[in-house]
Amino acid sequence: xxxxxxxxxxxxxxxxxxxxxxxxxxxxxxxxxxxxxxxxxxxxxxxxxxxxxxxxxxxxxxxxxxxxxxxxxxxxxxxxxxxxxxxxxxxxxxxxxxxxxxxxxxxxxxxxxxxxxxxxxxxxxxxxxxxxxxxxxxxxxxxxxxxxxxxxxxxxxxxxxxxxxxxxxxxxxxxxxxxxxxxxxxxxxxxxxxxxxxxxxxxxxxxxxxxxxxxxxxxxxxxxxxxxxxxxx
Amino acid sequence: xxxxxxxxxxxxxxxxxxxxxxxxxxxxxxxxxxxxxxxxxxxxxxxxxxxxxxxxxxxxxxxxxxxxxxxxxxxxxxxxxxxxxxxxxxxxxxxxxxxxxxxxxxxxxxxxxxxxxxxxxxxxxxxxxxxxxxxxxxxxxxxxxxxxxxxxxxxxxxxxxxxxxxxxxxxxxxxxxxxxxxxxxxxxxxxxxxxxxxxxxxxxxxxxxxxxxxxxxxxxxxxxxxxxxxxxxxxxxxxxxxxxxxxxxxxxxxxxxxxxxxxxxxxxxxxxxxxxxxxxxxxxxxxxxxxxxxxxxxxxxxxxxxxxxxxxxxxxxxxxxxxxxxxxxxxxxxxxxxxxxxxxxxxxxxxxxxxxxxxxxxxxxxxxxxxxxxxxxxxxxxxxxxxxxxxxxxxxxxxxxxxxxxxxxxxxxxxxxxxxxxxxxxxxxxxxxxxxxxxxxxxxxxxxxxxxxxxxxxxxxxxxxxxxxxxxxxxxxxxxxxxxxxxxxxxxxxxxxxxxxxxxxxxxxxxxxxxxxxxxxxxxxxxxxxxxxxxxxxxxxxxxxxxxxxxxxxxxxxxxxxxxxxxxxxxxxxxxxxxxxxxxxxxxxxxxxxxxxxxxxxxxxxxxxxxxxxxxx
Numbered sequence: 031x032x033x034x035x036x037x038x039x040x041x042x043x044x045x046x047x048x049x050x051x052x053x054x055x056x057x058x059x060x061x062x063x064x065x066x067x068x069x070x071x072x073x074x075x076x077x078x079x080x081x082x083x084x085x086x087x088x089x090x091x092x093x094x095x096x097x098x099x100x101x102x103x104x105x106x107x108x109x110x111x112x113x114x115x116x117x118x119x120x121x122x123x124x125x126x127x128x129x130x131x132x133x134x135x136x137x138x139x140x141x142x143x144x145x146x147x148x149x150x151x152x153x154x155x156x157x158x159x160x161x162x163x164x165x166x167x168x169x170x171x172x173x174x175x176x177x178x179x180x181x182x183x184x185x186x187x188x189x190x191x192x193x194x195x196x197x198x199x200x201x202x203x204x205x206x207x208x209x210x211x212x213x214x215x216x217x218x219x220x221x222x223x224x225x226x227x228x229x230x231x232x233x234x235x236x237x238x239x240x241x242x243x244x245x246x247x248x249x250x251x252x253x254x255x256x257x258x259x260x261x262x263x
Numbered sequence: 264x265x266x267x268x269x270x271x272x273x274x275x276x277x278x279x280x281x282x283x284x285x286x287x288x289x290x291x292x293x294x295x296x297x298x299x300x301x302x303x304x305x306x307x308x309x310x311x312x313x314x315x316x317x318x319x320x321x322x323x324x325x326x327x328x329x330x331x332x333x334x335x336x337x338x339x340x341x342x343x344x345x346x347x348x349x350x351x352x353x354x355x356x357x358x359x360x361x362x363x364x365x366x367x368x369x370x371x372x373x374x375x376x377x378x379x380x381x382x383x384x385x386x387x388x389x390x391x392x393x394x395x396x397x398x399x400x401x402x403x404x405x406x407x408x409x410x411x412x413x414x415x416x417x418x419x420x421x422x423x424x425x426x427x428x429x430x431x432x433x434x435x436x437x438x439x440x441x442x443x444x445x446x447x448x449x450x451x452x453x454x455x456x457x458x459x460x461x462x463x464x465x466x467x468x469x470x471x472x473x474x475x476x477x478x479x480x481x482x483x484x485x486x487x488x489x490x491x492x493x494x495x496x497x498x499x500x501x502x503x504x505x506x507x508x509x510x511x512x513x514x515x516x517x518x519x520x521x522x523x524x525x526x527x528x529x530x531x532x533x534x535x536x537x538x539x540x541x542x543x544x545x546x547x548x549x550x551x552x553x554x555x556x557x558x559x560x561x562x563x564x565x566x567x568x569x570x571x572x573x574x575x576x577x578x579x580x581x582x583x584x585x586x587x588x589x590x591x592x593x594x595x596x597x598x599x600x601x602x603x604x605x606x607x608x609x610x611x612x613x614x615x616x617x618x619x620x621x622x623x624x625x626x627x628x629x630x631x632x633x634x635x636x637x638x639x640x641x642x643x644x645x646x647x648x649x650x651x652x653x654x655x656x657x658x659x660x661x662x663x664x665x666x667x668x669x670x671x672x673x674x675x676x677x678x679x680x681x682x683x684x685x686x687x688x689x690x691x692x693x694x695x696x697x698x699x700x701x702x703x704x705x706x707x708x709x710x711x712x713x714x715x716x717x718x719x720x721x722x723x724x725x726x727x728x729x730x731x732x733x734x735x736x737x738x739x740x741x742x743x744x745x746x747x748x749x750x751x752x753x754x755x756x757x758x759x760x761x762x763x764x765x766x767x768x769x770x771x772x773x774x775x776x777x778x779x780x781x782x783x784x785x786x787x788x789x790x791x792x793x794x795x796x797x798x799x800x801x802x803x804x805x806x807x808x809x810x811x812x813x814x815x816x817x818x819x820x821x822x823x824x825x826x827x828x829x830x831x832x833x834x835x836x837x838x839x840x841x842x843x844x845x846x847x848x849x850x851x852x853x854x855x856x857x858x859x860x861x862x863x864x865x866x867x868x869x870x871x872x873x874x875x876x877x878x879x880x
Binding site for chain 1: 430433434436437440441443444445446447448449450451452551
């Protein structure tokens with residue numbers, strides 16, 4: 031349903047992506063693996079319309095996203111959870127969620143506050159706290175919850191396990207499985223192969239802005255040299 | 264005792280007026296990151312509209328308040344027009360462009376108001392039902408002042424409710440913290456920006472409309488209020504409405520008592536308070552770190568040395584300039600001196616902004632100090648021209664060293680505002696200190712020495728000083744000191760990490776730019792034979808900004824084109840009726856059509872005809 035074809039992108043003179051193609055199918059969790067600076071975040075930003083200098087094609091449900099503004103892409107059904115979290119520091123948890131709220135969408139699960147608070151019990155306790163008062167893990171949960179308030183069909187999750195406590199990483203894994211169980215598709219960017227394997231259906235590996243591998247985790251395990259070469263394991 | 268209570272109440276009433284205009288400015292900056300010079304114009308239009316509606320309706324209490332509200336609504340619609348037609352196109356342009364664009368709007372509205380309402384001051388009606396004074400502790404207090412004291416906090420409470428109890432308000436607050444993320448969450452930023460701009464404009468209109476029973480409506484209302492409004496916003500913290508309220512009360516009450524001790528202080532007091540607050544709290548009372556920066560802009564391109572072909576062209580132009588007095592009329596010779604003065608002034612401003620990354624809204628301060636120092640050296644110390652010409656730039660550099668020490672401790676809009684404060688303080692002192700500076704009457708009879716009195720000889724003196732100054736600043740730009748300045752501009756953290764003393768470097772850059780602005784001021788003073796406080800004023804500073812912007816901030820040659828074009832356009836246009844309107848329109852056309860300025864436009868033209876090769880990544 032989400033398809034990226036021959037995507038190139040650059041910031042000024044720095045070429046970041048040199049033709050990346052990948053697909054995320056209906057109710058599929060795809061892991062986008064690669065080292066720091068490989069182009070994972072840029073790929074996501076391109077899908078979200080946050081990078082202007084790009085060529086290639088990005089389609090979602092058959093319609094092109096290449097020239098759409100971020101808010102139109104979000105309204106089409108794509109939710110974005112940025113790596114730096116980017117919660118609103120001076121808004122309360124509830125207000126942060128309010129910013130993400132969008133009307134229900136055909137064919138996507140609807141998320142109510144109660145449901146989100148079940149999924150993220152910490153947030154329920156901290157509803158009235160300001161974003162900047164939350165811990166790193168809580169902020170990560172808030173970002174995901176905020177995106178789910180928009181009732182998306184596809185979620186772009188940028189390195190959700192980065193820089194948070196192991197116990198919360200486990201919780202993240204549960205959350206991603208829950209998203210799949212609810213019928214969502216997920217594009218997950220990761221450096222951590224074990225985490226990705228635990229939650230994803232397929233893997234894509236990019237290095238220096240180029241796709242190096244696409245396929246199942248079994249094949250990847252059968253050829254350890256691939257992960258040796260392109261990932262930090 | 265009663266007298267002091269009366270002073271306090273007057274101060275609080277003034278605080279309400281000031282808050283109404285400043286809070287709109289703060290909201291607009293918080294959401295759109297635009298420093299809106301036209302905010303004073305919205306205030307003025309609000310006052311004129313209220314005057315017209317209230318006097319036409321003549322409908323008692325209801326008519327008055329209805330007129331006030333309708334005026335605010337119409338100003339809000341005017342704001343929508345400005346936002347949609349102009350600002351929406353330049354949200355991604357450098358912040359200076361936005362500033363100059365809004366200044367273009369100021370000029371256009373000024374002449375539009377002149378055409379509609381005429382040049383005469385209009386004395387507004389008193390507010391029906393509130394037209395008397397009540398005695399409080401024996402002192403008469405106007406009822407209308409008491410109403411204003413109530414209206415300020417009511418508006419603050421209303422804004423607070425909208426921002427905290429409505430979805431729109433939450434979105435606006437989110438947008439002040441991370442606009443891009445708000446967009447990625449499905450919110451159409453364009454409409455959010457428009458709505459915030461309309462609200463801000465309407466509040467300014469309301470402030471103006473409420474002012475009609477208190478002061479005459481005049482064409483000077485716009486620029487007279489904008490300085491104070493900026494100061495309030497900066498003291499409170501850019502984007503903070505509550506901060507604007509506290510700052511408005513602080514300034515107005517301080518002012519109400521300070522004038523008892525030192526009557527002349529009201530011109531400079533707000534700026535002194537601002538300077539003190541910013542030194543103690545660099546982001547204002549309620550501001551947050553990071554609130555000082557406008558819209559993110561493209562990274563700067565590296566400067567290149569001129570190619571040999573370009574060097575030949577430049578040399579040819581310089582020789583043509585040098586030879587021009589032999590060919591052109593005396594009048595043109597004088598005009599060319601103006602162009603050279605403006606160019607040196609613009610180049611020194613560009614040195615500070617383009618290379619140093621320090622935006623100055625008050626560069627006229629150093630131009631003016633140079634001019635005054637030289638003029639006073641001639642008039643009071645009786646020095647001949649040449650020593651006086653030395654004293655000017657030295658005085659300007661000394662002033663720049665003094666104020667620069669404070670300014671470089673800040674960055675972004677706060678730095679710009681502190682430079683404005685410095686310029687206003689100097690202007691205020693010059694204006695008030697009649698015995699020393701001549702005040703409003705200026706200093707007359709500052710003529711060049713006898714041997715230099717002919718237009719042609721003076722042309723060559725100006726030529727040597729201005730072209731020499733421009734050459735020197737260009738030389739510095741390509742020196743290690745210049746590399747350092749540019750490095751700090753691009754990343755002060757990295758510059759510091761490789762061992763540069765960032766503040767000292769910026770301080771020296773500030774002083775050097777100030778010194779050369781002073782040199783321009785000296786040449787100016789002797790060419791005109793007199794100096795007036797205007798040379799230190801906001802108008803002169805904005806002229807410099809427009810020149811740099813017309814030329815394009817990214818190009819080293821930009822200010823040269825910009826100053827030339829500016830002086831020639833001004834010379835031509837200012838002879839016409841409604842020249843402000845035309846000039847404002849020209850500014851808007853340039854900003855909207857050539858966002859990289861005249862130099863950028865020429866550059867593109869050269870590429871188009873193949874004289875310069877395309878850069879490849």
